[in-house]
Amino acid sequence: MQSLLLLLLACGGSPTGSPDSPEVKAAPKSKRPRQPQAANHNRVDTGEAEPGEGLWNKAREPATVEEQIEALETLGYVGGDEPATASTGVTVHDAAAQDGLNFWVSGHGPEATLMDMDGKVLHTWKKAYTEAFPWGARYQNKHGAEFWRRGFLFPNGDVLAIFEGHGLVKVDKDSNILWTWDGRVHHDLQIMEDGTLWTLARKGDVIERVNPRQPVLEDFAVHLSADGKVLEEISLLEALEASASKSMLYSKKKRRGDIFHTNSIVVLGPEAEKVGKPAFAAGNLLVSMRTLSALMVVDPKQKKAVWWHQGGYDKQHDAKILDNGHLMLFDNLGAGGRSAVREYDVADMTQVWSYENSEAHPFFSRFTGAAYRLENGNTLVAESGYGRAFEVDPTGKTVWEFHNPNRAGDKGQFVAIIPDMQRIPKGWVEFL
Numbered sequence: 001m002q003s004l005l006l007l008l009l010a011c012g013g014s015p016t017g018s019p020d021s022p023e024v025k026a027a028p029k030s031k032r033p034r035q036p037q038a039a040n041h042n043r044v045d046t047g048e049a050e051p052g053e054g055l056w057n058k059a060r061e062p063a064t065v066e067e068q069i070e071a072l073e074t075l076g077y078v079g080g081d082e083p084a085t086a087s088t089g090v091t092v093h094d095a096a097a098q099d100g101l102n103f104w105v106s107g108h109g110p111e112a113t114l115m116d117m118d119g120k121v122l123h124t125w126k127k128a129y130t131e132a133f134p135w136g137a138r139y140q141n142k143h144g145a146e147f148w149r150r151g152f153l154f155p156n157g158d159v160l161a162i163f164e165g166h167g168l169v170k171v172d173k174d175s176n177i178l179w180t181w182d183g184r185v186h187h188d189l190q191i192m193e194d195g196t197l198w199t200l201a202r203k204g205d206v207i208e209r210v211n212p213r214q215p216v217l218e219d220f221a222v223h224l225s226a227d228g229k230v231l232e233e234i235s236l237l238e239a240l241e242a243s244a245s246k247s248m249l250y251s252k253k254k255r256r257g258d259i260f261h262t263n264s265i266v267v268l269g270p271e272a273e274k275v276g277k278p279a280f281a282a283g284n285l286l287v288s289m290r291t292l293s294a295l296m297v298v299d300p301k302q303k304k305a306v307w308w309h310q311g312g313y314d315k316q317h318d319a320k321i322l323d324n325g326h327l328m329l330f331d332n333l334g335a336g337g338r339s340a341v342r343e344y345d346v347a348d349m350t351q352v353w354s355y356e357n358s359e360a361h362p363f364f365s366r367f368t369g370a371a372y373r374l375e376n377g378n379t380l381v382a383e384s385g386y387g388r389a390f391e392v393d394p395t396g397k398t399v400w401e402f403h404n405p406n407r408a409g410d411k412g413q414f415v416a417i418i419p420d421m422q423r424i425p426k427g428w429v430e431f432l
Contacts, residue, residue: 069204069215073184075258076144076164077368077419079107080408082386084415088405090119097391097400098374101424104382104389105148105161107417108406112151112159114424119402122432125151125159125175132169132180139166144186150420152191157431160197162189168199168228173431181228187263188318195226198285200265201233210237210249211256219262221285221298232300236262236287239298245308248292261290263317268297274325275346279307288319288329295319295329309349313342318370326352330369330381339364341371341381355379355392370420380423387415391423 097117105112111126129145130137139145144164151161157173167182168189189199201222204215223232237260240246249259265287272280280286284306285298293314297307313331322328322343331340340356340363357363368384378399380391387404406416 065206065215072204072215072217072257073202074139074142074144074165075186075217076142076146076166077107077149077417078143078408079147080387080414080416082415084407084413085403087403090117090400090402092390092398092401093117094397094399096376096378096393096397098376098378098380098423099426101426101429102389102402102421103151103153103424104421105151105419106404106406107147107387107408107419108404110145110147110161110163112148112153112161114153114429117400123157123173125161125171125173127161127169127171127175127177129163129166132163132177133167133182136166136182142166147416148419149186150188152189153422153424153429154191155428155430157429160189160191162186162199165202168224170228179228181224183222183230185222188265190265190267192267196231197224197226198222198265198267199224200262200287207237210259214256216256217258217260219260219289221265221287221300223300234285234298234300234303236260236289236296236298239303239305240296240308242303243305243308245296245305248294248308248310258291260292262287263290264288264319266320268321271323271325272321275321276325277307277346280321280346286319286321288316290315290317290332295327312344312349312351313340315366317368321346322373328371328373328379330365330371332366332369339366339369339383341379353394355381355396361396361398368417368419372422374423375425380421382418382421384417384419387418389418389421 102115110128111124113121114123115121130140145166148161149164151159153159160170162168162185165184165186167180168185169180170178172178183201185199185201187200189197191197199222201220202217204217206215210216219236221234225231240249265285268280268282268284268286270282279297285300287296294308294310296305299306313334315332317330319329326343327346328343331342334340338357340354342351343353345352363383365383365385370382372380374380378391378393382389389402390398391400393399404416404418408414408416
């Protein structure tokens with residue numbers, strides 16, 4: 001059976017290689033890539049030929065299909081792979097920045113932090129993987145179990161957090177466990193007004209119509225109750241196959257591994273009506289699929305894709321509909337392999353605003369990344385790979401900047417990634 005290639009930098013693997021391979025070293029911070037090679041980063045083996053060795057290593061070949069499935073299902077992110085620098089904390093705080101509190105997660109450990117605009121820590125939540133899932137101790141050293149990928153802060157101080165590829169944990173303000181769900185949750189979640197939530201989960205299996213010989217990951221949109229019980233799950237593969245958009249997958253000659261790598265899910269609300277397309281009805285699901293560099297809207301009632309798009313962005317994350325009805329996403333490896341935040345008019349998917357990597361303002365994240373439009377019109381960006389978050393005004397001026405002071409790696413040699421940072425209105429927080 002052919003070797004299964006596991007993702008090093010974004011979904012498992014190690015930045016220092018393996019006992020059978022040479023050490024892989026990241027470029028110095030001062031040499032942040034201006035023209036990164038998309039084919040060599042954030043690699044998942046989808047069967048496409050990609051030249052160059054890149055920053056990944058071939059894993060020990062799993063002996064059985066079951067081992068291959070487990071390896072796929074527990075793919076996770078490394079805590080950091082860019083060299084640490086002297087820059088830490090808040091380095092820019094302009095009066096034009098949107099006031100509020102910052103809720104963020106970091107690659108250095110399983111925790112979330114709430115801090116003010118000057119970087120003062122107001123509260124921290126922590127819960128180790130083995131405390132949340134004591135029966136899963138054999139996974140504790142796998143990437144994805146080492147830190148929280150994304151979290152949601154409730155007004156009373158409860159936090160719901162994702163162990164990438166492993167499960168959900170909800171804790172109270174004192175980090176006591178309220179409940180857990182050990183579905184293979186990954187990347188994203190959204191809390192609904194009724195307290196239920198939508199998230200992404202995955203299952204590995206040999207699906208003969210996709211690949212008759214090797215297992216693939218099938219992504220699901222999962223609807224959970226407020227206490228973590230499954231209410232509904234929708235196969236995104238089947239939703240794609242039920243529509244003409246299935247050509248996005250079946251145009252490829254080889255399909256294996258993480259065939260979608262779905263990395264965001266948004267339940268459309270009233271703001272989506274401004275799009276002016278029936279597909280963007282409230283209650284439909286907007287998802288982003290990194291492997292396919294594609295966006296898709298799924299009608300959960302029909303369990304069918306009703307809108308899809310490719311082009312203008314590459315290996316993107318964090319697609320969402322803004323209050324003005326436009327679509328915004330974090331473009332990891334777009335034009336020329338440069339990162340950017342892009343805003344589109346969905347009517348014809350023309351770009352109406354962007355913040356892009358430039359010589360004057362280096363900005364790049366080959367994996368993960370997030371962007372939020374703030375109340376004052378500014379945009380908050382998590383430049384995940386370099387452990388940096390920053391806020392820009394509509395003209396692109398940086399009005400707030402934060403560098404992660406936490407470190408990752410066995411010797412603390414890497415800056416810890418910032419998978420996500422959200423600006424929380426001060427009035428939202430009731431527990432402080």
